[in-house]
Amino acid sequence: MNLLVIIPTYNEIENITKLIRTVFDFIPVNSGILVVDDNSPDGTAKAVEAVIPDYPERLFILNRPEKQGLAAAYLAGFSWGWNGSWDVFLEMDADFSHDPKYIPVMLEQIETHEAVIGSRNIKEGGVEGWSFARNAISKGGSLYSRIVLGCPVMDLTGGFNMWRKSALEKIRLSSIISQGYSFQIEMKYKAYRSGCRIKEIPIIFKDRKQGKSKMSKKIFLEALVNIWKIRNTDKPALGQFLKFLVTGGLGTITNLVIFFLLADMLKFNEIPVSIGCFLIAVTQNYFFNHFWSFSRTTANIKPSFKKWASFVLFSLTGLAVNITVMKLIIINFDVLYKFIAQAFGIAAGMVVNFIFSKTIVFKNKSAK
Numbered sequence: 001m002n003l004l005v006i007i008p009t010y011n012e013i014e015n016i017t018k019l020i021r022t023v024f025d026f027i028p029v030n031s032g033i034l035v036v037d038d039n040s041p042d043g044t045a046k047a048v049e050a051v052i053p054d055y056p057e058r059l060f061i062l063n064r065p066e067k068q069g070l071a072a073a074y075l076a077g078f079s080w081g082w083n084g085s086w087d088v089f090l091e092m093d094a095d096f097s098h099d100p101k102y103i104p105v106m107l108e109q110i111e112t113h114e115a116v117i118g119s120r121n122i123k124e125g126g127v128e129g130w131s132f133a134r135n136a137i138s139k140g141g142s143l144y145s146r147i148v149l150g151c152p153v154m155d156l157t158g159g160f161n162m163w164r165k166s167a168l169e170k171i172r173l174s175s176i177i178s179q180g181y182s183f184q185i186e187m188k189y190k191a192y193r194s195g196c197r198i199k200e201i202p203i204i205f206k207d208r209k210q211g212k213s214k215m216s217k218k219i220f221l222e223a224l225v226n227i228w229k230i231r232n233t234d235k236p237a238l239g240q241f242l243k244f245l246v247t248g249g250l251g252t253i254t255n256l257v258i259f260f261l262l263a264d265m266l267k268f269n270e271i272p273v274s275i276g277c278f279l280i281a282v283t284q285n286y287f288f289n290h291f292w293s294f295s296r297t298t299a300n301i302k303p304s305f306k307k308w309a310s311f312v313l314f315s316l317t318g319l320a321v322n323i324t325v326m327k328l329i330i331i332n333f334d335v336l337y338k339f340i341a342q343a344f345g346i347a348a349g350m351v352v353n354f355i356f357s358k359t360i361v362f363k364n365k366s367a368k
Contacts, residue, residue, distance in 0.1 A: 007023075019095075034081060036073045064076065116199050120205045141157055149185075185230065195297055
């Protein structure tokens with residue numbers, strides 16, 4: 001595969017020449033580097049241009065008229081390379097925080113995945129040169145983003161990421177709304193939501209030795225607010241939720257009809273009937289959820305007994321809630337038909353079932 005390394009720069013004169021030469025030591029001969037410079041006043045662009053003759057047809061520079069932000073720089077880089085021969089793109093910083101030594105590992109993993117994330121937040125990953133407070137804020141921001149977005153990628157905020165062209169097509173770069181720090185979060189979230197095969201590899205992120213960091217408290221806080229904007233543009237998630245409700249409703253109808261016939265008409269004991277109704281309805285719900293409600297995350301996964309058993313297992317908590325609520329109503333209220341109490345029990349159990357289905361059973365397993 002042909003790799004294009006995209007390096008955005010703004011006042012990186014102290015790092016850029018050495019970084020370029022180091023990166024070329026770790027990438028294949030059919031790979032290239034594109035530096036996207038935002039008219040750095042310190043002469044970064046001239047330093048890059050001075051090195052270009054050493055790497056003909058492999059080192060390129062995209063000069064932009066002014067500083068427009070990280071997201072715009074990467075999007076411009078992707079656009080520049082889109083119609084070329086490049087089918088893999090790597091994002092990395094210009095300050096050696098992203099060690100080029102990890103590139104061969106990322107290239108190995110991109111053979112079987114659509115996105116490879118250099119992760120500080122998985123086993124054997126970490127940071128060097130950061131204070132405890134800065135590290136805590138970074139990890140807290142990533143955790144916050146994961147909770148809000150419901151995304152299992154451990155390092156959502158990191159900027160050392162490799163993408164196949166197919167992943168960028170699924171993400172739809174034209175739909176990106178972020179302009180700053182939250183760009184990396186949005187890219188990974190949309191890759192996850194699109195069903196991309198994602199792999200996180202451990203990296204040690206080293207604080208820059210030369211130059212000045214572009215990160216600020218304002219940028220970080222803006223990113224935390226933008227998480228909600230990213231979440232609100234997630235139309236598939238809303239559709240997924242509505243489909244889950246419809247599926248649950250169909251399961252409820254199946255459950256109630258069978259329960260009415262057996263418990264109210266034929267006078268069978270409500271407890272074994274409720275269990276039997278649960279097994280029938282949960283099987284129906286499993287297939288509806290797999291092929292319809294959560295189809296975006298199960299498109300490449302076939303139904304299996306193991307997955308069905310997992311769905312049943314996690315639904316048992318919902319069944320316990322169902323039975324408990326139903327019995328409490330029957331014991332404490334004089335209901336005309338027992339299936340009315342069962343309906344309230346199902347409603348309570350459905351809330352529990354949704355939480356397990358969304359976060360465990362049907363979540364995107366490609367993010368590892």
